Amino acid sequence: MELLTSELVSDAVRHARVDGKGTLGLKIEIRSRVVRVVVVDGGPGFDASRIVRSPGADEGGWGLFLVEEMSDR
Numbered sequence: 001m002e003l004l005t006s007e008l009v010s011d012a013v014r015h016a017r018v019d020g021k022g023t024l025g026l027k028i029e030i031r032s033r034v035v036r037v038v039v040v041d042g043g044p045g046f047d048a049s050r051i052v053r054s055p056g057a058d059e060g061g062w063g064l065f066l067v068e069e070m071s072d073r
Helices: 002-015 063-070
Strands: 024-031 034-041
Touching: 002 024, 002 034, 002 063
Parallel strands: none
Antiparallel strands: 024 034
8 A cells, every 4th residue: 555655646746746836635545444545636637548568668657557556446
């Protein structure tokens, strides 16, 4: 959970800020055996289905791949 949360927050800080300004929202809900993490930023958004990573690709840019592979949804 910590890895995925830090990746989402890091991506929001790195990519979503416009001119170094903006807000970042983080909400964590814990219920029974479910943890829900929501990260909201003021960035323009993107189509996550267009991000493709494969073995042998550059070292950077694997964050959303990890989130996709390690989270339930």
